[in-house]
Amino acid sequence: MEKNNHTFGQAPVGKLLLQQAVPAAVGILVLSIYGIVDTIFVGRFVGSLGIATITVVLPITFLISSIGMSIGVGGASVISRAFGDGNDARAFSTFGNQIGMTLTLALLFVGLGYLFSDEILQLFGGKGAVLEPSKEYFSIILIGIPFLAWAMMSNNVIRAEGYPKVAMYTLIVPAVFNIILDPIFIVWLDMGLKGAAWATTISYIASAVYTLWFFLFGKSIMKVKSSWFKPDLEIAREITALGAVTLARQGTVSILAIVLNNELFKYGGEMGLSVFGVINRVMMFANFPVLGITQGFVPIAGYNYGAKLNDRVHQTIRLALRSSSLIALLIFVLIMSFTGSLVQVFTEDEDLIMQSIPAMRKSFLATPLLAFSLIGSAYFQAIGKPKAALLLALSKQGIFLIPLVIIMPLFFGLEGIWYAFPLADTGAAAISYFYLKKGTDAL
Secondary structure, three states: OOOOOHHHHOOOHHHHHHHHHHHHHHHHHHHHHHHHHHHHHHHHHOOHHHHHHHHHHHHHHHHHHHHHHHHHHHHHHHHHHHHHOOOHHHHHHHHHHHHHHHHHHHHHHHHHHHHOHHHHHHHOOOOHHHHHHHHHHHHHHHHHHHHHHHHHHHHHHHHHHOOHHHHHHHHHHHHHHHHHHHHHHHHHOOOHHHHHHHHHHHHHHHHHHHHHHHHHHOOOOOOOOHHHOOOOHHHHHHHHHHHHHHHHHHHHHHHHHHHHHHHHHHHHHHHHHHHHHHHHHHHHHHOHHHHHHHHHHHHHHHHHHHOOOHHHHHHHHHHHHHHHHHHHHHHHHHHHHOHHHHHHHHOOOHHHHHHHHHHHHHHOOOHHHHHHHHHHHHHHHHOOOHHHHHHHHHHHHHHHHHHHHHHHHHHHOHHHHHHHHHHHHHHHHHHHHHHHHHHOOOO
């Protein structure tokens, strides 16, 4: 079957980036809308405690499922460069190794999640009145984690093949399922948080089934063949080295969640967790265009780097930075102008609304700088340089945000946590700019 990604080295870069970024952004947008709708239903029909529960559980489940994302991103980098170099056999072998690694590790960590659920939830801030609902929600969500891990791995492979619209549907399918099932389970069947958990779990399964169908019966040349499953230590090492960047980033996000949720509970109680639950959902929604450009940028940069087309690589970097920075600036203006309206979408609790509005404005102060940290890390990951990619991926959460979340409240209380976000964004953008300036001729 003919490969679909040969245009990465031929078509105009602007056209390619648009073709890759728009479907990725739409997929992330729909997924973000699902997160918002889910929080709206939980906030309005379960209450602020329900939002606090989701705030505690989500980082844990995404840490486990990020195994699939990490293997997907690492393998996709290998696949893109292999196709660019004309080495199809290496690309196919990489896919087979990705499948085995994803399923084995996801099932292992889900088992650990069940065995140590109480300890894990308390570590992530599930304390006081939040603990019991968190246990109920977590136990159901874990069922869907292996399916989510598979879908996240597959999404990156599909994009590396040159099928951005199919990758988009991989994100849209679970979002649509969840949006449909939330009112049925939470409201009509009156299942509360349990209903929200089952809606999410079923949506993960639907996404995994869709990607499996594409590999088995769709246009993909990455067929699920037993001959490709032979373990290849060299390929597994490269997948692991590059995927470790994504896993380390998500691991750092999870460590941040532990620190952040405990600091929020310490300085703001259950209400502090609920305020961040609202802010976090808006962050997911606000970042979707820049994340879409970043995801669209990766296979183009990787393919052209593998094909030794350096001018096209530099052109892709410049275009990705300019377009994503402009969009980030527009998002910043919209959030600052309509903060109150955004918060009121999630809750009718006057206390939660009053606390969330100023907190959100402070947290989003450095949004226009977001593009540099994301594109910088993605570039070095795409070209197979894990050390630089890892440093840039960890700069925001690991180098800046975690220490700031601990230190700032000592002087400014709960407000210090909100100001930690723009300070971390600024620091991460500065480091990424330095590395891109040093490592390319694009800036």
